[in-house]
Amino acid sequence: MSNFHFTGESHDFWEFLYVDKGEVLVTSQDQKLTLHQGQVIFHKPNEFHNVEANGIVAPNLIVISFSCKSPSMEFFHDRIASITQSQKRILANLLAEARNSFASPLDNPYQNQLLLKDEILPGSLQMIASYLEQFLILLMRSAENQTTSTKEFEPLFDKSEALYETILAYFHQNIASHLTTDQICKDNLISEAQLKKMFHKHGQCGAMEFFNRLKIEKAKELIRTRQFTFSQIADQLGYSSIHYFSRQFKKITGMSPTEYTESVLQLASL
Template identity: 45%
Template sequence: MTYVKTTLQHSIDIDAIITLHYFEYMKNFEFKGESHNFWEFLYVDKGTVAVRADDTWTTLYTGDIIFHQPNEFHAIKSIGKDSPNLVVMSFTSSSQAMSFFVNKSFTLNMEERAMISRIITEGRHTLATPMHIPSVEQVQLKEHAPFGSQQMILLYLEMFLITLIREHQEERAPLYSISLLPRKNLQSRNASAKF
């Protein structure tokens, strides 16, 4: 009998992470904006924020996520009555499948929120840099992190992105057509709760 190996395809490869933040903004926080040559997502764990992507402002509620493609100008301001808790992660990827996330925002289901929670938990095991300081622009690695923890962050992130593509392929509402609409009108945002 002759065994033949089968090489499995990588649909999404993350090359590196830039930042990983989990923090609570002040109620009146406003970030004027920036652009950079890597991907970023912003997930609202609690509260309400307005997010700008190029020239469009969108309201995000608890459970919503938005993606910013490389070189897209983006800004954020808190607009709710409570201080929002946010996860912001930036990373590099040259995978063609990442084009799915251009102009995309969704409401995450509980499984997808749990995936973000696993990324944050693994980040706490792995990174020496505090996650609650948004001005940190480069993560530092811990000297004595658990075995494989750096790879686990990459694997969790890749699995999260693949899951989003699988689960949200039918949600085709382009971001540019959504501007500060109430939650019930958002075609790509339909759930709630926090991890």
């Protein structure tokens, strides 16, 4: 929501905040900063920090907390960086693995404990740790080699990766449409088998599931602005009815649109 304000905290573990959309105002110790889309800031242990929206745009934020005693973490003290597409994909993979592992909602900024699902895939927690390590290492490499192309630290060019990015842009352009697998394949000159393989490789899920999640993320963004009714949001995003929209919303988030709105209002009052 555009008037979100987190009063602040300090704790004995690391935390980073990534701005996926919009911009936010961040306090780090006594310093006030504006963080823009695509930027990440690190907070070291016991450093006071808070965050607030700019009152205009409802931002999408990713906050990840972790413990690490490595001396290499000194590199991230007071660090702000812009992340690359490959680093962003690693974050997306980390979040996808977390969604599959934790029963607790991941979109509550006041969540202080994550509970595991009763059944998780083998190695899920190790995968989360591995993605986090990859993300940190690539940030260090990029920053320490700014005189050379950071491309040398990214995977070799993969045609499927370029096509994946093209289809992501296509999804955003058609967020209000009712897409089908056949339509996606036809518009992007790709077979259904290729589409399935590509999204399971890069998106950790099927293409339609990814597109439906994208729609719901947009719906959450619109709800946070508090400018539209559920019927207006459903219509803007191309849902056939408010009832179908509500079912999809609950299927993906675990909450109804009304419950999500109440959680947003509750957070705003804290």
